Amino acid sequence: DAGVIQSPRHEVTEMGQEVTLRCKPISGHDYLFWYRQTMMRGLELLIYFNNNVPIDDSGMPEDRFSAKMPNASFSTLKIQPSEPRDSAVYFCASSPRQGDGYTFGSGTRLTVV
Amino acid sequence: DQQVKQNSPSLSVQEGRISILNCDYTNSMFDYFLWYKKYPAEGPTFLISISSIKDKNEDGRFTVFLNKSAKHLSLHIVPSQPGDSAVYFCAASAHNDMRFGAGTRLTVKP
Numbered sequence: 001d002a003g004v005i006q007s008p009r010h011e012v013t014e015m016g017q018e019v020t021l022r023c024k025p026i027s028g029h030d031y032l033f034w035y036r037q038t039m040m041r042g043l044e045l046l047i048y049f050n051n052n053v054p055i056d057d058s059g060m061p062e063d064r065f066s067a068k069m070p071n072a073s074f075s076t077l078k079i080q081p082s083e084p085r086d087s088a089v090y091f092c093a094s095s096p097r098q099g100d101g102y103t104f105g106s107g108t109r110l111t112v113v
Numbered sequence: 114d115q116q117v118k119q120n121s122p123s124l125s126v127q128e129g130r131i132s133i134l135n136c137d138y139t140n141s142m143f144d145y146f147l148w149y150k151k152y153p154a155e156g157p158t159f160l161i162s163i164s165s166i167k168d169k170n171e172d173g174r175f176t177v178f179l180n181k182s183a184k185h186l187s188l189h190i191v192p193s194q195p196g197d198s199a200v201y202f203c204a205a206s207a208h209n210d211m212r213f214g215a216g217t218r219l220t221v222k223p
Contacts, residue, residue, distance in 0.1 A: 104213050 006092050006105035013112055018080040024073055024095030028055055029103070034077050035091040036106070046090075049075065065073045082112045116140045117205045119214035126221050132190040134217050136203030141185065143205035143212075147180060148188045151216070160201070161188070189191045193221045 005024040013019050025032045029059040034046040052069045062066070064083070069075040079086055093104040118137045126132045132176045134148075144165040149195050150158055163170040164188065170177050176189045190197055203214040 103215070106212075 004092055004094050004103050004105035006090075006108050008108060009106065011108045011111070013082055013110070015083055015112055016081040017112075018078065018087075019110060019112075020083045021038050021077040021079075021090050021092075021110070023075045023077070023092030023094075023105060024094070025075070026103055027073065029094035031095040032069060033091075033093040033095070034074050034075070035093065035104075037089045037091060046077070079110075082110075084112045087111050117203055117212045117214040118205050119201075119217050121217050122215070123218045123220070124152050126193045126219065128195055128221055128223050129192045132188075132197065132219055132221065133199050134188040134190075134219065136186045136188075136214055137184060138186075138205045138212075140205070140207065140212075141184070145206040147206065148175075148206040149202040149204060149213075150176060151170070152201060162194050167191045168185040177205070187210075190219075193219075195221045197221050 005027055007022045011019060014090050015061045023032065031048060033048040036044045036046055044059055046065065046068045048055055049069045052072055053089050054067065064081060066080055067075065067077045071108050077090060077091065087110055089107045091107045095103065121135065124134065126131065134195040145162065147162040150160045159173050161170060161175050161177050163179050165179065165181060168179050174190055174192065176188060179186045184192050185202065188201060198219055200216045200218045202216045205212050
């Protein structure tokens with residue numbers, strides 16, 4: 001089992017550009033989570049999906065952020081336009097159930113300059 | 114690769130007693146360690162942390178101990194309360210690259 005796969009591992013982009021982060025959850029996991037990690041706030045839940053349906057996006061900071069899960073094996077987190085304050089590590093996690101059993105991906109380190 | 118391991122998936126403790134959650138790591142580059150607590154239907158929330166230059170950090174009922182030579186840290190909760198029932202994630206960080214353990218579900222029985 002390759003685990004939760006995120007790409008890219010690192011992303012450096014200029015302010016104003018569109019950024020798309022990708023995630024492949026573990027097969028059979030019905031829940032997919034996007035987290036943002038910063039040293040100031042620690043780990044923040046942005047959005048999560050259950051069976052490809054967005055359930056709670058209250059953590060999405062603003063309209064510049066959007067996430068999709070077109071099928072059970074793929075999800076994207078898009079930022080358009082990106083801003084320097086979006087610089088953080090973004091984690092995707094999947095789980096067979098809610099509350100525990102999380103498997104996190106290795107994260108995408110985003111730097112917006 | 115599991116660089117941070119929480120080998121106990123669950124722990125059950127009686128109210129008022131001590132809860133001890135353990136965590137092991139393999140990467141000696143980790144220099145900052147955190148514990149996150151997660152309730153169902155909520156994202157993990159930061160609980161307590163410790164820098165590698167320390168071996169103990171205390172915050173109210175929560176204390177984190179770090180043993181660098183053994184690459185081991187633990188979270189002590191004294192006294193345990195039913196509201197502490199949650200999943201606890203250990204995390205280790207090096208240069209803002211954070212790795213998490215799989216979590217330990219703590220149940221505090223009244």
